[in-house]
Amino acid sequence: MYNSVMGITKDNAIKAIQELPDDATYEDIMEKLYFMEKVEAGLKDIHEGANVSHEEVKKRIHRWLK
Numbered sequence: 001m002y003n004s005v006m007g008i009t010k011d012n013a014i015k016a017i018q019e020l021p022d023d024a025t026y027e028d029i030m031e032k033l034y035f036m037e038k039v040e041a042g043l044k045d046i047h048e049g050a051n052v053s054h055e056e057v058k059k060r061i062h063r064w065l066k
Contacts, residue, residue, distance in 0.1 A: 012036070 045051050
């Protein structure tokens with residue numbers, strides 16, 4: 001669920017890293033943290049109404065493909 005405190009906190013980052021396999025690389029860690037940041041940003045956009053509905057996306061794509 002959306003949390004009003006945005007961003008990946010240190011505790012969340014540590015937990016995510018600890019959940020990765022023991023042989024995780026720096027690239028794996030960065031990918032996980034990047035994914036988490038993008039999810040948080042998306043949730044923030046939804047919370048703030050800065051998103052586009054599925055119907056609107058379909059309309060826009062239809063116009064682009066003409």
